[in-house]
Amino acid sequence: MKEELFVSGRMNHMIDPRLNIWHWQIPLYLFLGGMAAGILCFAALYYIRGKEKEFHTAVRITPFLAPVLLIIGLLCLLIDLRHKLFFWQLYTNIKLQSPMSWGAWTLMVITPVSFVWCALHLKDVFPGWNWKYKWLIALETFFNTYKRVLAWVMLAYGLILGVYTGILLSAFNARPLWNTSIMGPLFLASGLSAGAAATLILSKNAAERKHFAIIDLVIIGIELFLIIHMFMGFLASTQVQIEAAEMFLGGEFTVTFWIFVVILGLLVPALLEILELRKYHIPALISPLLVIFGSLALRFIIVHAGQVSRWLY
Protein backbone atom coordinates (compact mmCIF):
# COMPACT_ATOMS: atom_id res chain seq x y z
CA MET A 1 0.00 0.00 0.00
CA LYS A 2 1.24 3.41 -0.87
CA GLU A 3 -0.30 6.62 0.27
CA GLU A 4 0.76 10.12 -0.56
CA LEU A 5 -0.20 13.01 1.69
CA PHE A 6 0.37 16.67 1.13
CA VAL A 7 1.51 18.13 4.39
CA SER A 8 1.16 21.73 3.35
CA GLY A 9 0.77 24.18 0.57
CA ARG A 10 -0.55 21.79 -2.03
CA MET A 11 -3.90 21.47 -0.26
CA ASN A 12 -5.04 23.82 -2.92
CA HIS A 13 -8.25 23.46 -4.88
CA MET A 14 -6.68 25.41 -7.71
CA ILE A 15 -4.12 22.68 -8.35
CA ASP A 16 -5.00 19.49 -6.50
CA PRO A 17 -6.16 16.80 -6.69
CA ARG A 18 -6.34 17.36 -10.43
CA LEU A 19 -4.39 19.73 -12.53
CA ASN A 20 -7.20 21.01 -14.66
CA ILE A 21 -5.82 24.04 -16.45
CA TRP A 22 -7.84 23.79 -19.66
CA HIS A 23 -11.62 23.94 -19.43
CA TRP A 24 -14.18 24.14 -22.25
CA GLN A 25 -12.38 26.74 -24.36
CA ILE A 26 -9.49 24.58 -25.58
CA PRO A 27 -11.50 21.47 -26.59
CA LEU A 28 -14.11 23.66 -28.29
CA TYR A 29 -11.34 25.45 -30.21
CA LEU A 30 -9.69 22.14 -31.13
CA PHE A 31 -13.03 21.00 -32.56
CA LEU A 32 -13.77 24.24 -34.46
CA GLY A 33 -10.21 24.44 -35.79
CA GLY A 34 -10.30 20.79 -36.86
CA MET A 35 -13.65 21.14 -38.61
CA ALA A 36 -12.52 24.34 -40.39
CA ALA A 37 -9.35 22.52 -41.44
CA GLY A 38 -11.42 19.68 -42.87
CA ILE A 39 -13.73 22.02 -44.78
CA LEU A 40 -10.84 24.01 -46.27
CA CYS A 41 -8.86 20.88 -47.17
CA PHE A 42 -11.76 19.41 -49.17
CA ALA A 43 -12.45 22.76 -50.87
CA ALA A 44 -8.79 23.17 -51.88
CA LEU A 45 -8.41 19.53 -52.91
CA TYR A 46 -11.39 19.46 -55.27
CA TYR A 47 -10.51 22.86 -56.70
CA ILE A 48 -6.94 21.72 -57.44
CA ARG A 49 -8.27 18.55 -59.04
CA GLY A 50 -10.50 20.71 -61.26
CA LYS A 51 -13.74 19.26 -59.92
CA GLU A 52 -15.33 22.57 -58.96
CA LYS A 53 -18.47 21.82 -60.93
CA GLU A 54 -19.09 18.31 -59.56
CA PHE A 55 -18.41 19.37 -55.99
CA HIS A 56 -20.02 22.78 -56.11
CA THR A 57 -21.00 22.81 -52.43
CA ALA A 58 -17.68 21.55 -51.08
CA VAL A 59 -15.62 24.06 -53.06
CA ARG A 60 -17.89 27.11 -53.05
CA ILE A 61 -20.49 26.94 -50.29
CA THR A 62 -19.18 24.99 -47.27
CA PRO A 63 -15.99 27.13 -47.02
CA PHE A 64 -18.20 30.00 -45.87
CA LEU A 65 -18.44 28.17 -42.55
CA ALA A 66 -14.67 28.11 -42.08
CA PRO A 67 -13.99 31.78 -41.25
CA VAL A 68 -16.92 31.75 -38.83
CA LEU A 69 -15.63 28.61 -37.09
CA LEU A 70 -12.08 29.99 -37.02
CA ILE A 71 -13.14 33.34 -35.54
CA ILE A 72 -15.20 31.63 -32.82
CA GLY A 73 -12.23 29.34 -32.19
CA LEU A 74 -9.84 32.28 -31.92
CA LEU A 75 -12.20 33.95 -29.45
CA CYS A 76 -12.17 30.73 -27.36
CA LEU A 77 -8.38 30.81 -27.38
CA LEU A 78 -8.37 34.41 -26.27
CA ILE A 79 -10.85 33.69 -23.48
CA ASP A 80 -8.62 30.84 -22.33
CA LEU A 81 -5.56 33.07 -21.95
CA ARG A 82 -5.07 34.33 -18.41
CA HIS A 83 -2.76 37.19 -19.46
CA LYS A 84 -4.92 38.31 -22.38
CA LEU A 85 -3.35 41.68 -23.12
CA PHE A 86 -0.04 39.99 -23.86
CA PHE A 87 -1.42 37.69 -26.59
CA TRP A 88 0.69 39.51 -29.21
CA GLN A 89 3.77 37.95 -27.63
CA LEU A 90 2.82 34.87 -29.67
CA TYR A 91 3.80 36.80 -32.78
CA THR A 92 7.10 38.24 -31.62
CA ASN A 93 8.98 34.97 -32.16
CA ILE A 94 8.83 31.56 -33.78
CA LYS A 95 9.49 28.65 -31.47
CA LEU A 96 9.94 25.50 -33.51
CA GLN A 97 9.77 23.20 -30.49
CA SER A 98 6.44 24.55 -29.28
CA PRO A 99 3.35 23.20 -31.07
CA MET A 100 1.36 26.13 -29.73
CA SER A 101 3.70 28.53 -31.53
CA TRP A 102 3.23 26.53 -34.74
CA GLY A 103 -0.53 26.70 -34.22
CA ALA A 104 -0.54 30.45 -33.65
CA TRP A 105 1.38 31.08 -36.87
CA THR A 106 -0.76 28.57 -38.81
CA LEU A 107 -3.92 30.39 -37.73
CA MET A 108 -2.28 33.66 -38.76
CA VAL A 109 -2.01 32.27 -42.31
CA ILE A 110 -5.15 30.18 -42.71
CA THR A 111 -7.67 32.63 -41.25
CA PRO A 112 -6.98 35.36 -43.85
CA VAL A 113 -6.73 32.71 -46.59
CA SER A 114 -10.19 31.38 -45.65
CA PHE A 115 -11.59 34.92 -45.81
CA VAL A 116 -10.08 35.47 -49.26
CA TRP A 117 -11.46 32.12 -50.47
CA CYS A 118 -14.96 33.11 -49.35
CA ALA A 119 -14.62 36.55 -50.93
CA LEU A 120 -13.78 34.90 -54.25
CA HIS A 121 -17.02 32.89 -54.04
CA LEU A 122 -19.37 35.60 -52.81
CA LYS A 123 -20.85 35.85 -56.31
CA ASP A 124 -21.89 32.17 -56.15
CA VAL A 125 -23.97 32.80 -53.04
CA PHE A 126 -25.18 36.32 -53.81
CA PRO A 127 -25.50 36.49 -57.62
CA GLY A 128 -25.91 40.25 -57.64
CA TRP A 129 -22.79 40.92 -55.55
CA ASN A 130 -20.93 44.09 -56.41
CA TRP A 131 -17.58 45.07 -54.83
CA LYS A 132 -18.27 48.76 -55.51
CA TYR A 133 -14.68 49.95 -54.97
CA LYS A 134 -12.12 49.68 -57.73
CA TRP A 135 -9.31 48.43 -55.49
CA LEU A 136 -11.50 45.61 -54.21
CA ILE A 137 -12.24 44.52 -57.78
CA ALA A 138 -8.50 44.71 -58.54
CA LEU A 139 -7.79 42.55 -55.47
CA GLU A 140 -10.38 40.01 -56.60
CA THR A 141 -8.82 39.81 -60.05
CA PHE A 142 -5.38 39.41 -58.47
CA PHE A 143 -6.47 36.52 -56.24
CA ASN A 144 -8.45 34.94 -59.06
CA THR A 145 -5.28 34.85 -61.16
CA TYR A 146 -3.39 33.10 -58.38
CA LYS A 147 -6.31 31.02 -57.13
CA ARG A 148 -4.42 27.76 -57.69
CA VAL A 149 -1.54 28.93 -55.49
CA LEU A 150 -4.08 30.02 -52.91
CA ALA A 151 -5.68 26.56 -53.03
CA TRP A 152 -2.32 24.84 -52.49
CA VAL A 153 -1.57 27.12 -49.51
CA MET A 154 -5.03 26.39 -48.12
CA LEU A 155 -4.57 22.63 -48.53
CA ALA A 156 -1.13 22.62 -46.89
CA TYR A 157 -2.08 24.87 -43.99
CA GLY A 158 -5.43 23.09 -43.60
CA LEU A 159 -3.57 19.81 -43.09
CA ILE A 160 -1.12 21.46 -40.66
CA LEU A 161 -4.03 22.99 -38.72
CA GLY A 162 -5.85 19.66 -38.56
CA VAL A 163 -2.85 17.65 -37.44
CA TYR A 164 -1.49 20.29 -35.06
CA THR A 165 -4.63 20.20 -32.90
CA GLY A 166 -3.55 16.68 -31.96
CA ILE A 167 0.19 17.31 -31.85
CA LEU A 168 -0.49 20.12 -29.41
CA LEU A 169 -1.64 17.48 -26.93
CA SER A 170 0.84 14.74 -27.84
CA ALA A 171 3.78 17.04 -27.04
CA PHE A 172 2.99 16.90 -23.32
CA ASN A 173 4.85 13.95 -21.85
CA ALA A 174 3.56 14.94 -18.42
CA ARG A 175 0.06 13.73 -19.41
CA PRO A 176 0.42 10.06 -20.39
CA LEU A 177 -2.94 9.90 -22.20
CA TRP A 178 -1.95 12.67 -24.61
CA ASN A 179 1.62 11.55 -25.02
CA THR A 180 1.05 9.37 -28.07
CA SER A 181 1.79 10.21 -31.68
CA ILE A 182 -1.63 8.79 -32.65
CA MET A 183 -3.22 12.03 -31.39
CA GLY A 184 -2.15 13.98 -34.50
CA PRO A 185 -3.63 11.60 -37.11
CA LEU A 186 -6.69 10.91 -34.93
CA PHE A 187 -7.58 14.59 -34.58
CA LEU A 188 -6.85 15.20 -38.27
CA ALA A 189 -9.18 12.33 -39.24
CA SER A 190 -11.85 13.57 -36.86
CA GLY A 191 -11.55 17.11 -38.28
CA LEU A 192 -11.75 15.85 -41.87
CA SER A 193 -14.86 13.80 -41.11
CA ALA A 194 -16.51 16.81 -39.47
CA GLY A 195 -15.62 18.84 -42.57
CA ALA A 196 -17.11 16.19 -44.86
CA ALA A 197 -20.22 16.11 -42.65
CA ALA A 198 -20.64 19.88 -43.10
CA THR A 199 -20.77 19.41 -46.88
CA LEU A 200 -23.21 16.50 -46.45
CA ILE A 201 -25.53 18.81 -44.54
CA LEU A 202 -25.33 21.67 -47.04
CA SER A 203 -25.21 19.81 -50.35
CA LYS A 204 -28.37 19.24 -52.36
CA ASN A 205 -26.63 17.39 -55.21
CA ALA A 206 -27.17 13.61 -54.96
CA ALA A 207 -23.85 12.67 -56.60
CA GLU A 208 -21.89 15.00 -54.30
CA ARG A 209 -23.75 13.72 -51.25
CA LYS A 210 -23.00 10.12 -52.21
CA HIS A 211 -19.32 10.95 -52.71
CA PHE A 212 -19.01 12.63 -49.31
CA ALA A 213 -20.95 9.85 -47.60
CA ILE A 214 -18.33 7.40 -48.90
CA ILE A 215 -15.51 9.74 -47.76
CA ASP A 216 -17.12 9.93 -44.32
CA LEU A 217 -17.36 6.14 -44.19
CA VAL A 218 -13.68 5.71 -45.06
CA ILE A 219 -12.59 8.27 -42.46
CA ILE A 220 -14.79 6.64 -39.82
CA GLY A 221 -13.00 3.38 -40.58
CA ILE A 222 -9.62 5.09 -40.21
CA GLU A 223 -10.70 6.68 -36.93
CA LEU A 224 -11.85 3.34 -35.50
CA PHE A 225 -8.51 1.83 -36.51
CA LEU A 226 -6.59 4.69 -34.89
CA ILE A 227 -8.61 4.43 -31.66
CA ILE A 228 -8.03 0.69 -31.39
CA HIS A 229 -4.38 1.19 -32.30
CA MET A 230 -4.06 3.90 -29.62
CA PHE A 231 -5.38 1.62 -26.87
CA MET A 232 -3.21 -1.28 -28.05
CA GLY A 233 -0.20 1.02 -27.86
CA PHE A 234 -1.13 2.22 -24.39
CA LEU A 235 -1.68 -1.28 -23.04
CA ALA A 236 1.73 -2.38 -24.33
CA SER A 237 3.44 0.67 -22.86
CA THR A 238 4.54 1.87 -19.41
CA GLN A 239 2.45 1.71 -16.25
CA VAL A 240 1.31 5.33 -16.51
CA GLN A 241 0.01 4.77 -20.03
CA ILE A 242 -1.67 1.52 -19.03
CA GLU A 243 -3.42 3.50 -16.31
CA ALA A 244 -4.34 6.18 -18.87
CA ALA A 245 -5.94 3.52 -21.08
CA GLU A 246 -7.75 1.99 -18.12
CA MET A 247 -9.64 5.25 -17.61
CA PHE A 248 -11.41 4.29 -20.86
CA LEU A 249 -11.49 0.54 -20.31
CA GLY A 250 -13.52 0.31 -17.13
CA GLY A 251 -12.52 3.61 -15.55
CA GLU A 252 -14.36 6.88 -15.18
CA PHE A 253 -14.45 7.80 -18.89
CA THR A 254 -15.59 4.41 -20.18
CA VAL A 255 -19.29 5.21 -20.58
CA THR A 256 -18.92 8.71 -22.03
CA PHE A 257 -16.17 7.75 -24.46
CA TRP A 258 -17.60 4.52 -25.86
CA ILE A 259 -21.20 5.76 -26.02
CA PHE A 260 -20.74 9.34 -27.25
CA VAL A 261 -17.61 9.04 -29.36
CA VAL A 262 -17.50 5.47 -30.64
CA ILE A 263 -21.14 4.38 -30.80
CA LEU A 264 -23.03 7.65 -31.46
CA GLY A 265 -20.19 9.47 -33.20
CA LEU A 266 -18.76 6.68 -35.37
CA LEU A 267 -20.71 3.41 -35.49
CA VAL A 268 -24.29 4.74 -35.76
CA PRO A 269 -23.50 7.31 -38.50
CA ALA A 270 -21.49 4.66 -40.37
CA LEU A 271 -24.44 2.27 -40.22
CA LEU A 272 -26.90 4.98 -41.31
CA GLU A 273 -24.68 5.97 -44.22
CA ILE A 274 -24.34 2.38 -45.37
CA LEU A 275 -28.14 2.00 -45.25
CA GLU A 276 -28.55 5.27 -47.13
CA LEU A 277 -26.11 4.17 -49.84
CA ARG A 278 -28.19 0.99 -50.12
CA LYS A 279 -31.19 3.21 -50.91
CA TYR A 280 -32.99 2.95 -47.59
CA HIS A 281 -34.75 6.18 -46.80
CA ILE A 282 -33.03 7.86 -43.84
CA PRO A 283 -33.35 11.51 -42.78
CA ALA A 284 -30.26 13.08 -44.34
CA LEU A 285 -29.34 15.27 -41.37
CA ILE A 286 -28.98 12.58 -38.70
CA SER A 287 -25.74 10.98 -39.76
CA PRO A 288 -23.63 14.14 -40.41
CA LEU A 289 -24.92 15.77 -37.22
CA LEU A 290 -23.88 12.67 -35.25
CA VAL A 291 -20.43 12.75 -36.87
CA ILE A 292 -19.99 16.41 -35.87
CA PHE A 293 -21.24 15.66 -32.36
CA GLY A 294 -18.81 12.73 -32.07
CA SER A 295 -15.92 14.91 -33.19
CA LEU A 296 -16.82 17.49 -30.55
CA ALA A 297 -17.20 14.84 -27.85
CA LEU A 298 -13.81 13.33 -28.75
CA ARG A 299 -12.01 16.64 -28.10
CA PHE A 300 -13.82 17.30 -24.83
CA ILE A 301 -13.24 13.81 -23.45
CA ILE A 302 -9.59 13.56 -24.54
CA VAL A 303 -8.69 17.04 -23.24
CA HIS A 304 -10.45 16.42 -19.94
CA ALA A 305 -9.18 12.87 -19.40
CA GLY A 306 -5.64 13.85 -20.38
CA GLN A 307 -5.51 16.30 -17.53
CA VAL A 308 -6.59 13.59 -15.11
CA SER A 309 -3.89 11.19 -16.29
CA ARG A 310 -0.51 11.81 -14.68
CA TRP A 311 2.75 10.37 -13.50
CA LEU A 312 2.70 8.98 -9.99
CA TYR A 313 5.77 9.30 -7.87
Add this chain to the structure above:
Amino acid sequence: MRYAMAVDTRKCVGCSDCVVACQTENNVPSGYCRDWVVEVMDGTYPQLEIEIRSERCNHCVNSPCVRCCPTGASHFAEGGIVLVTKNECIGCGACIASCPYDARFPHPDGYVDKCTFCNHRLKNGMKPACVEVCPTKCMYFGDLDDANRDVSVVLKKRKYKTLIPEAGTDPQLYFLI
Protein backbone atom coordinates in the same frame (compact mmCIF):
# COMPACT_ATOMS: atom_id res chain seq x y z
CA MET B 1 27.43 26.76 -13.65
CA ARG B 2 24.64 24.33 -12.73
CA TYR B 3 22.50 25.12 -9.72
CA ALA B 4 20.98 22.15 -7.92
CA MET B 5 19.34 21.36 -4.63
CA ALA B 6 19.57 18.28 -2.45
CA VAL B 7 16.96 17.51 0.21
CA ASP B 8 17.74 15.01 2.95
CA THR B 9 14.58 12.92 3.35
CA ARG B 10 16.05 11.41 6.53
CA LYS B 11 16.43 14.79 8.21
CA CYS B 12 13.26 16.49 6.98
CA VAL B 13 10.48 16.44 9.58
CA GLY B 14 7.83 18.02 7.34
CA CYS B 15 7.41 21.20 9.42
CA SER B 16 6.62 23.25 6.26
CA ASP B 17 8.84 26.13 7.33
CA CYS B 18 10.25 26.12 3.77
CA VAL B 19 6.74 26.63 2.38
CA VAL B 20 5.98 29.58 4.63
CA ALA B 21 9.44 31.10 4.09
CA CYS B 22 8.92 30.93 0.33
CA GLN B 23 5.44 32.40 0.49
CA THR B 24 6.74 35.30 2.61
CA GLU B 25 9.94 35.90 0.65
CA ASN B 26 8.28 35.82 -2.76
CA ASN B 27 4.90 37.35 -1.89
CA VAL B 28 3.14 34.23 -3.17
CA PRO B 29 -0.61 35.00 -3.27
CA SER B 30 -2.60 33.33 -0.53
CA GLY B 31 -3.81 29.84 -1.42
CA TYR B 32 -0.89 29.19 -3.79
CA CYS B 33 2.59 27.82 -3.22
CA ARG B 34 5.86 27.46 -5.06
CA ASP B 35 7.10 24.66 -2.80
CA TRP B 36 5.23 22.05 -0.80
CA VAL B 37 5.84 19.08 1.46
CA VAL B 38 4.87 15.54 0.54
CA GLU B 39 4.63 12.68 2.98
CA VAL B 40 4.63 9.21 1.45
CA MET B 41 3.50 6.33 3.63
CA ASP B 42 4.59 2.88 2.58
CA GLY B 43 3.63 -0.54 3.96
CA THR B 44 0.90 -1.93 6.19
CA TYR B 45 0.56 -1.24 9.89
CA PRO B 46 2.66 -1.88 11.97
CA GLN B 47 5.40 -2.11 9.32
CA LEU B 48 5.25 1.44 8.04
CA GLU B 49 7.82 3.59 6.37
CA ILE B 50 7.47 7.31 5.90
CA GLU B 51 9.36 9.49 3.49
CA ILE B 52 9.01 13.24 3.78
CA ARG B 53 10.04 15.42 0.89
CA SER B 54 10.15 19.17 0.45
CA GLU B 55 9.33 19.56 -3.26
CA ARG B 56 9.47 22.42 -5.71
CA CYS B 57 10.33 23.00 -9.38
CA ASN B 58 13.05 20.58 -10.44
CA HIS B 59 14.71 23.13 -12.73
CA CYS B 60 15.10 20.31 -15.24
CA VAL B 61 17.87 20.28 -17.81
CA ASN B 62 15.47 18.98 -20.46
CA SER B 63 12.49 21.13 -19.43
CA PRO B 64 9.15 20.34 -21.07
CA CYS B 65 7.87 23.72 -19.89
CA VAL B 66 10.57 25.68 -21.71
CA ARG B 67 10.04 23.54 -24.78
CA CYS B 68 6.26 23.98 -24.87
CA CYS B 69 6.16 27.72 -24.16
CA PRO B 70 4.97 29.44 -27.35
CA THR B 71 6.37 32.87 -26.56
CA GLY B 72 9.71 32.15 -24.93
CA ALA B 73 8.51 33.53 -21.58
CA SER B 74 9.70 30.31 -19.93
CA HIS B 75 13.46 30.31 -20.29
CA PHE B 76 16.72 29.21 -18.73
CA ALA B 77 18.60 31.75 -16.67
CA GLU B 78 22.23 31.48 -15.57
CA GLY B 79 22.95 28.19 -13.82
CA GLY B 80 20.04 26.40 -15.55
CA ILE B 81 17.34 28.06 -13.45
CA VAL B 82 13.96 27.90 -15.20
CA LEU B 83 12.25 31.28 -15.01
CA VAL B 84 9.11 32.96 -16.41
CA THR B 85 9.23 36.50 -17.77
CA LYS B 86 5.93 38.03 -16.61
CA ASN B 87 5.44 40.37 -19.55
CA GLU B 88 6.09 37.70 -22.14
CA CYS B 89 3.75 35.14 -20.55
CA ILE B 90 0.28 35.00 -22.11
CA GLY B 91 -1.12 32.58 -19.54
CA CYS B 92 -1.97 29.88 -22.08
CA GLY B 93 -1.25 27.07 -19.60
CA ALA B 94 0.93 24.97 -21.93
CA CYS B 95 3.77 24.89 -19.39
CA ILE B 96 1.39 23.92 -16.59
CA ALA B 97 0.07 21.00 -18.64
CA SER B 98 3.61 20.01 -19.62
CA CYS B 99 5.10 19.77 -16.12
CA PRO B 100 5.10 16.21 -14.74
CA TYR B 101 5.77 17.61 -11.26
CA ASP B 102 2.86 20.08 -11.33
CA ALA B 103 5.28 22.73 -10.12
CA ARG B 104 3.63 25.66 -11.86
CA PHE B 105 0.42 27.55 -11.16
CA PRO B 106 -1.48 30.42 -12.78
CA HIS B 107 -0.89 33.55 -10.72
CA PRO B 108 -4.12 35.51 -10.09
CA ASP B 109 -2.55 38.40 -12.05
CA GLY B 110 -2.59 36.22 -15.18
CA TYR B 111 0.95 35.06 -15.75
CA VAL B 112 2.31 31.67 -14.70
CA ASP B 113 4.37 31.54 -11.53
CA LYS B 114 6.82 29.04 -10.08
CA CYS B 115 9.92 28.52 -7.93
CA THR B 116 12.86 30.69 -9.01
CA PHE B 117 15.44 29.12 -6.67
CA CYS B 118 15.18 32.64 -5.17
CA ASN B 119 17.17 34.04 -8.06
CA HIS B 120 17.08 37.55 -6.50
CA ARG B 121 18.76 36.25 -3.34
CA LEU B 122 21.40 34.25 -5.25
CA LYS B 123 22.49 37.43 -6.99
CA ASN B 124 23.30 38.88 -3.56
CA GLY B 125 25.27 35.84 -2.49
CA MET B 126 22.46 34.45 -0.32
CA LYS B 127 20.81 31.01 -0.41
CA PRO B 128 17.16 30.40 -1.33
CA ALA B 129 14.75 31.30 1.46
CA CYS B 130 13.62 27.70 1.96
CA VAL B 131 17.20 26.49 2.44
CA GLU B 132 18.09 29.36 4.76
CA VAL B 133 15.13 28.86 7.06
CA CYS B 134 15.13 25.04 7.40
CA PRO B 135 15.39 24.21 11.13
CA THR B 136 16.83 20.72 10.51
CA LYS B 137 19.30 21.98 7.88
CA CYS B 138 18.08 19.24 5.56
CA MET B 139 18.56 21.20 2.32
CA TYR B 140 21.74 21.77 0.41
CA PHE B 141 21.98 24.26 -2.44
CA GLY B 142 24.74 25.36 -4.76
CA ASP B 143 26.66 25.02 -7.98
CA LEU B 144 27.18 21.38 -9.00
CA ASP B 145 30.15 22.36 -11.16
CA ASP B 146 31.99 23.43 -8.02
CA ALA B 147 33.19 20.19 -6.39
CA ASN B 148 33.70 21.88 -3.00
CA ARG B 149 30.15 23.11 -2.52
CA ASP B 150 28.18 21.24 0.14
CA VAL B 151 25.59 20.08 -2.43
CA SER B 152 28.33 18.48 -4.59
CA VAL B 153 29.96 16.91 -1.55
CA VAL B 154 26.74 15.48 -0.13
CA LEU B 155 25.71 14.03 -3.51
CA LYS B 156 29.06 12.28 -3.73
CA LYS B 157 28.81 10.82 -0.23
CA ARG B 158 25.16 9.86 -0.02
CA LYS B 159 22.70 7.74 -1.96
CA TYR B 160 20.07 9.83 -3.72
CA LYS B 161 17.15 9.69 -6.13
CA THR B 162 15.37 12.12 -8.41
CA LEU B 163 11.63 12.27 -9.10
CA ILE B 164 10.32 10.43 -12.20
CA PRO B 165 13.63 10.42 -14.11
CA GLU B 166 11.79 8.21 -16.63
CA ALA B 167 9.90 11.32 -17.75
CA GLY B 168 13.16 12.28 -19.41
CA THR B 169 13.41 15.68 -17.77
CA ASP B 170 16.82 15.31 -16.06
CA PRO B 171 15.61 16.96 -12.82
CA GLN B 172 18.04 18.92 -10.64
CA LEU B 173 16.28 18.44 -7.32
CA TYR B 174 17.95 15.52 -5.55
CA PHE B 175 16.50 13.57 -2.64
CA LEU B 176 18.98 11.93 -0.27
CA ILE B 177 17.72 8.55 0.86
